[in-house]
Amino acid sequence: MKRNLTIAILLAWTGLTGPMAFAQERGAVRPNFSAEALKGQKILLFRPTIQVGEQGTGGTPESNADWTAKARDLFVTELRRRQSDFANEIVEEPDLVGAAADSVAAHRALFSAVANSVMVYQFFPGNRLPTRKNKPFEWTLGKETKQIAELTGARYGLFITTEDQYGSLGRKMFQFLAAGLVGVGVQSGVHLGYAGLVDLETGDLVWLNADGQMGGDVRDALGMQKRVGQLLEDFPGLKPGVQVAAAP
């Protein structure tokens, strides 16, 4: 009894009941959307949210500016390298000011909120809200995204988020000892990411891919190849026959 209690305290303090029950399902495409619709259309890449750091012994995330900057560079390089895989032209988010910047910022925030709802209430079947039960994958940001389409000339918007915390030495030791001494599984490291595609003309979310346990070390080029491959898994705009997750 006491042991159970202390273990419960251990889990509560270190915040390690695991990352929130992530998705049994990892991706979805809006019904009646096909790669055909993407053909020849310009895709706008919103400034990706990339965070890389270490995880302290007690689970504190420690951002690392160098790792993050490097991952950001590697990500852009990798996406450029893959440009030929896409049947589309990908353009980066321009640096905007004024009303245009407000609109982009608002929609980026809205996308995060919608994508989180999808991950929590759609991808995890046991957690579906009554209004989402047995419903197809139909989520939207609303028609205002059209402003962004007009502003940038892009038909689709691509959002990418990755967060990595590599287990520190202390964390790994703690994981090892917790498992060995009391049999508690402590997770070391956080590696999650998601990517989504929005039809800017209609605001509809046409594709979303989320993964709470991503592979690939984003701090080196090969690892980034694997990560981007996983992020773009099932991306509807890839040329047929392209094997994205090929890198080790």
Next chain:
Amino acid sequence: MTRGHRWMASLSVFGLGLAAMMSSGAGAVAGAGEFTRPPYAGAYEPQGVDERGLWMQLDEYERRFRDSPAILRDETLTAYVHGILCRTVGADRCGAMRTYIVRDESFNASMAPNGLMVVHTGLLARVHSEAELAAVLGHEFAHFERRHSLGRFRKGRSTADALAWISLAGAVSRTSFASTGNSLIIGFVSYGRDQESEADALSAQLVRASPYRLRASGIWKRLVDEQDALRKERGLRKIKHLTPGLLDSHPPEMQRFAFFAKQEGEAGDVGEDRRDPYKEATAPYLRDLFDPLIKGNDFAGADYVIRSRGDALGWDAQLYFLRGELYRLRGNPRDLATARGFFQQAVVQPLAPPETWRGLGLCAMRLGDRTDGQASLAEYLKRSPNAGDAAAIRLLVEN
């Protein structure tokens, strides 16, 4: 999502009445000691892995935050507030700061480690002079200059690490180390409270070295009065605000009042208050500053804040109008009668906003005075023909 805001040090956690009201002995307000400022050495760049990581997070956060609809985007008002910061901390040091005014009814301001400063409209509604605002901005700047977020991050990490190890030790030895764990958590919270006291101490030094008079105690006194008014309305026991609770993030208001009152006594009446310039500069923005308060749910608090500004800086049409709106929106029959009185006081002043006649008309109609009401509503339509609710009001006038 960026978790930037987690690392923003803030001025107060007003109204966060934490249950644990246990005394932890003497307050540490004066414990900060004298701090010798290093000479200004140009743009500061973060040093080391932790600090650079923290700044990177906040830089990324700010990229998004600067375009947020929560920001009151007004160049004149923002430049005015920023100017007060510059007069307080020196023109060289304020250059790297970015000031954002955010629509939020709470009495607060916050500072991120990278120099992003957030000032709530609720703060601007509650201070009565440039000198008072200077003390608050000085406090926020002190957090930046003393790199408090970095210290708190490191303290938080070492606390979490220690908690992990002792809880593992507890699980292995089948002993509860819960009390040790609790003291670690309390230690972390009180570390943050000491930082707040240090920021108050440095703020007092900054203001005394600036052209402003040190006048900060009044803010804390009024904050207590406001809270008392709110608790009285709700039939709650008054909070003493004398000793900090174990889990309070900031020193209690009366302790801060006492600290500043003592400092003000030492400093004397040197320096400028600049009440009238503050009144003039904020007058055009009263709607923005008070709207979130009026639409909130703290009637007695909002009423206190409006009254205290009126009593300190004088009642003008806007303030009468805002007080009228506060009562009209609560909407009890007795409130409508009170609101009508305020609107009547507003319309005889110069520059009453057109909406005053709308309030006057709606209250009159609801109180059964149809003729008077329709006349006021017609006046509203005349003064503001393109108002969003013009069509609805026209229906009332014509029927």
